[in-house]
Amino acid sequence: MTVVKASASHPLYNELLAIVGQDRVNDNQVIISAYSKDACHLVADRPGIVVMPNNVEEVQKIVRLCAKTKTPIMPAGGRNGICGACLPRVPNTVLLDMINMKRLVKLDEEVMTVTVEAGMRWAELIHILEDRGYKLGFRGPYGGNAATVAGSVSINSMGYAASKFGPAPEGVVSLEVVLPDGEIVRTGSAWNKEAQTFTRYSSFADLTGVFLGDHGTLGVKTKVTLKIYPKAPFSTYIDLGFKTLEDATAVLLEIQKRGLTEELNCLLARESADTYFPGLLDSHPGINATIHSVVMETDQQLAERKVQIIREIGLEMKGKDIGNFAAQIHWAEKFNEVQPMYNNGFWLNTCHLRPIVRLPELMNRMRDIFKKYNLEKNGIKWIADALAVDRAYSAAWVTIFAPTRDKMEFAERAWNEMLDAAIETGGCPYWTGLLWENRALKKVDENFIELYRTIKRAIDPDNIMAPNVFQGGY
Numbered sequence: 001m002t003v004v005k006a007s008a009s010h011p012l013y014n015e016l017l018a019i020v021g022q023d024r025v026n027d028n029q030v031i032i033s034a035y036s037k038d039a040c041h042l043v044a045d046r047p048g049i050v051v052m053p054n055n056v057e058e059v060q061k062i063v064r065l066c067a068k069t070k071t072p073i074m075p076a077g078g079r080n081g082i083c084g085a086c087l088p089r090v091p092n093t094v095l096l097d098m099i100n101m102k103r104l105v106k107l108d109e110e111v112m113t114v115t116v117e118a119g120m121r122w123a124e125l126i127h128i129l130e131d132r133g134y135k136l137g138f139r140g141p142y143g144g145n146a147a148t149v150a151g152s153v154s155i156n157s158m159g160y161a162a163s164k165f166g167p168a169p170e171g172v173v174s175l176e177v178v179l180p181d182g183e184i185v186r187t188g189s190a191w192n193k194e195a196q197t198f199t200r201y202s203s204f205a206d207l208t209g210v211f212l213g214d215h216g217t218l219g220v221k222t223k224v225t226l227k228i229y230p231k232a233p234f235s236t237y238i239d240l241g242f243k244t245l246e247d248a249t250a251v252l253l254e255i256q257k258r259g260l261t262e263e264l265n266c267l268l269a270r271e272s273a274d275t276y277f278p279g280l281l282d283s284h285p286g287i288n289a290t291i292h293s294v295v296m297e298t299d300q301q302l303a304e305r306k307v308q309i310i311r312e313i314g315l316e317m318k319g320k321d322i323g324n325f326a327a328q329i330h331w332a333e334k335f336n337e338v339q340p341m342y343n344n345g346f347w348l349n350t351c352h353l354r355p356i357v358r359l360p361e362l363m364n365r366m367r368d369i370f371k372k373y374n375l376e377k378n379g380i381k382w383i384a385d386a387l388a389v390d391r392a393y394s395a396a397w398v399t400i401f402a403p404t405r406d407k408m409e410f411a412e413r414a415w416n417e418m419l420d421a422a423i424e425t426g427g428c429p430y431w432t433g434l435l436w437e438n439r440a441l442k443k444v445d446e447n448f449i450e451l452y453r454t455i456k457r458a459i460d461p462d463n464i465m466a467p468n469v470f471q472g473g474y
């Protein structure tokens with residue numbers, strides 16, 4: 001941040017400067033502008049100042065300073081969210097950019113865990129582990145080149161290998177968190193300084209869970225310990241095609257129940273397959289929905305047999321084997337697969353969770369909206385993609401792309417109806433942020449939100465940590 005001179009007008013500028021030095025604190029409006037958005041178009045308050053701690057001691061000092069002066073803090077990771085979660089909701093906020101804290105702290109091969117600092121990015125961690133003969137369970141959101149481990153576990157991210165291992169928080173064994181008073185808590189077996197960090201569940205209640213998915217409202221995560229597994233060098237792939245979305249859904253559920261795949265991605269509809277993989281279905285005119293499966297095993301025969309079983313299930317249940325191109329590309333491209341979709345225009349997403357059985361219901365509602373707005377004629381492309389998660393549910397992404405600025409307002413009208421439809425058909429957002437929060441809060445059970453507020457008041461009595469997020473203001 002050195003090239004742009006700080007304006008030094010934020011009330012805490014001098015004290016923050018004393019903690020981190022000139023290179024890592026800035027309140028110049030050029031810097032502030034760069035930090036005023038994440039990867040979506042939604043806007044909130046601009047941060048008052050940006051500070052980049054290098055270690056947990058600095059985080060503690062910054063948090064203590066904010067606690068003493070009752071100054072709001074917003075922790076941020078890769079700022080790669082697509083729901084505005086890391087954007088401040090109140091003026092003068094100290095935005096805590098965690099990306100300098102990205103070291104590998106410990107790879108404990110005896111207990112099969114890896115501990116990293118909060119700002120470690122998924123893509124980097126995967127490569128480090130691969131070189132040492134390991135893999136993660138959940139392997140990061142599709143934006144994992146930029147997204148950080150702490151950011152993803154703070155907002156329940158979905159993504160690569162969720163089909164087998166569940167969402168980002170499911171892989172967490174322990175957290176180190178700087179609380180709003182500057183004290184540190186270590187969860188799971190890490191509470192015992194003599195113990196290895198080997199389990200999340202021990203000795204008393206699961207305090208790790210309190211901080212998972214908290215959208216940064218209960219503390220600053222400084223370290224995350226994740227489960228690791230032996231590297232599985234043998235991969236097999238299959239693409240299946242179906243006449244109807246209902247048939248594809250039934251097969252997706254059956255494969256998923258049997259736990260056969262590392263990754264199972266159902267492109268719900270022909271039109272979205274065409275957007276994802278142009279030409280893939282050109283020689284399959286009768287196919288209207290596809291499934292793409294990836295198997296990864298430590299043994300080649302096992303990998304081959306599993307893909308055979310998937311094929312058998314698919315063929316028995318009205319499917320057609322259409323090769324393995326899309327599954328291979330999807331897996332090999334990892335974090336680079338989704339970015340090129342921005343070529344279709346600005347991305348308006350409806351990412352949420354739902355049982356696999358309720359995918360057709362969602363799609364019928366979405367199709368009605370597409371028809372009402374005549375999206376195709378208006379040059380607005382869409383994708384409808386369901387990523388299977390943990391046995392019987394899915395992360396559903398129905399996304400439309402506004403191709404030009406002048407189409408944005410029109411696209412947003414359709415999009416708002418799509419967001420309503422997702423909730424009305426039983427969808428539950430994984431992250432909320434500016435995108436989902438108001439819709440979720442309209443429906444949320446009063447006891448649920450009241451319990452959250454009670455916890456928030458107890459941990460953060462001055463409401464300095466991400467104030468107003470999920471109605472955490474009081």
Ligand SMILES: Cc1cc2nc3c(=O)[nH]c(=O)nc-3n(C[C@H](O)[C@H](O)[C@H](O)COP(=O)(O)OP(=O)(O)OC[C@H]3O[C@@H](n4cnc5c(N)ncnc54)[C@H](O)[C@@H]3O)c2cc1C
Pocket residue numbers: 038039074075076077078079080081082085086098118140141142143144146147148149150151152153154155156157158159160214215216217219220221222338339431466
């Ligand atoms: C091309 C693309 C593809 C994407 N694909 C997916 C996908 O498949 N699945 C998915 O879930 N998302 C996806 N996203 C969104 C994004 O990648 C994820 O939500 C990701 O988990 C955000 O991580 P981050 O580090 O960027 O977090 P940020 O956006 O920086 O922050 C997210 C939240 O975490 C909090 N936070 C961050 N760091 C900390 C910390 N150290 N302590 C406490 N709280 C903290 C913030 O306050 C905020 O509430 C995609 C985005 C893009 C641009």
